[in-house]
Amino acid sequence: xxxxxxxxxxxxxxxxxxxxxxxxxxxxxxxxxxxxxxxxxxxxxxxxxxxxxxxxxxx
Numbered sequence: 001x002x003x004x005x006x007x008x009x010x011x012x013x014x015x016x017x018x019x020x021x022x023x024x025x026x027x028x029x030x031x032x033x034x035x036x037x038x039x040x041x042x043x044x045x046x047x048x049x050x051x052x053x054x055x056x057x058x059x
Contacts, residue, residue: 008035
């Protein structure tokens with residue numbers, strides 16, 4: 001988990017790329033929960049939307 005919100009998208013990419021295909025939904029839920037706790041729900045969801053639009057398309 002990054003200390004700065006600037007690094008949140010990179011962390012999310014790393015988490016999703018490491019997750020097995022069968023565990024992707026659990027990985028997203030866990031990452032969203034952690035990110036929201038640290039940076040707030042709005043910033044977490046915004047970052048997830050940007051990351052998911054690219055990462056899931058590449059799977």
